[in-house]
Amino acid sequence: MPGLPLPRSSSRIGWATPWVPTGSFDQYEALGRILHDVVVNCLPHDWTWTGKRVLDFGSGAGRTLRHFAAEAAEAEFHGCDIDPEGIAWLNANLNPPLQGFVNDEKPPLAQPDGSYDVIYAFSVFSHIAGEWSGWALEMHRLLAPGALLIASFLGVGMSETIAGEPWDANRIGMNVLKVHQDWARGGPSVMLSPWWIAEHWGRAFELVSIDPGSLPNVHGMMVLSPKPSAPSRAELEWVDPAEPREVVALRHNVRQLQRESQATAAELDAIHATVPWRVAAKARRLIARR
Numbered sequence: 001m002p003g004l005p006l007p008r009s010s011s012r013i014g015w016a017t018p019w020v021p022t023g024s025f026d027q028y029e030a031l032g033r034i035l036h037d038v039v040v041n042c043l044p045h046d047w048t049w050t051g052k053r054v055l056d057f058g059s060g061a062g063r064t065l066r067h068f069a070a071e072a073a074e075a076e077f078h079g080c081d082i083d084p085e086g087i088a089w090l091n092a093n094l095n096p097p098l099q100g101f102v103n104d105e106k107p108p109l110a111q112p113d114g115s116y117d118v119i120y121a122f123s124v125f126s127h128i129a130g131e132w133s134g135w136a137l138e139m140h141r142l143l144a145p146g147a148l149l150i151a152s153f154l155g156v157g158m159s160e161t162i163a164g165e166p167w168d169a170n171r172i173g174m175n176v177l178k179v180h181q182d183w184a185r186g187g188p189s190v191m192l193s194p195w196w197i198a199e200h201w202g203r204a205f206e207l208v209s210i211d212p213g214s215l216p217n218v219h220g221m222m223v224l225s226p227k228p229s230a231p232s233r234a235e236l237e238w239v240d241p242a243e244p245r246e247v248v249a250l251r252h253n254v255r256q257l258q259r260e261s262q263a264t265a266a267e268l269d270a271i272h273a274t275v276p277w278r279v280a281a282k283a284r285r286l287i288a289r290r
């Protein structure tokens, strides 16, 4: 957003590390603007901003949120994240008109039911593994009736990059990879198929649209609206035995995790074979004998 300060690389997307190259400020600005436009293009044609409340869930330092500074003259815009550094930068530099708050890794947020007319989340549900159903229900609780959740996910176009294999919707449901990876290195990778989103998220939300993100390295996009009543977490996660793709996808995820664990074991063997490691191991043995 021209005229607004830009964060230093360490807080540009919330988690900028040697493993997550952040690119240039120009790229940061350009992608934020594109994501702003993605949100705007998902809104109904008669949409007006007056009096609306919007949440950027997992905003980081506000890469997308900063592009809503003009709309914030009419509407209230919040960003939240588990990363205190990004939120501190957002509040120090973009507030007002944009407001940030830190949230816990587990729901809920402190906001009352039906607080938001739009919640958007870019590259957030693509990393939330075990807590996905809790956060899905929290999005449901936070949205007003008829409001919209706009969220990106890792789908067709990310298969080669994330899983190192061609896309096959029959063997991807919600397949979680790199579950051990901490947030400093991008967190777990969660791949989703449109059929699985319809099957599980569809129990709590009407599906407005799902774009599978077919182009290489492009994320999928789902636009959802809350159903009048919410299921429980167990109901959201329940695996329907009548849907054969569920078991196929779960079995494939087991194979993927086995491949990952084999690769990790090979990396560990390579580390154990290095001279510094062998010297340190010998020193530890000598110390233990004393």
Ligand SMILES: C[S@@+](CC[C@H](N)C(=O)[O-])C[C@H]1O[C@@H](n2cnc3c(N)ncnc32)[C@H](O)[C@@H]1O
Pocket: 012, 013, 014, 015, 057, 058, 059, 060, 062, 063, 064, 080, 081, 082, 083, 086, 103, 104, 105, 106, 121, 122, 123, 124, 127, 128, 183
């Ligand atoms: C890849 S970054 C994307 C940041 C931002 N949405 C963007 O597009 O620039 C993912 C962000 O999600 C945040 N995050 C992960 N889990 C979260 C959670 N449970 N609640 C809020 N934010 C979360 C991370 O801290 C990180 O800032």
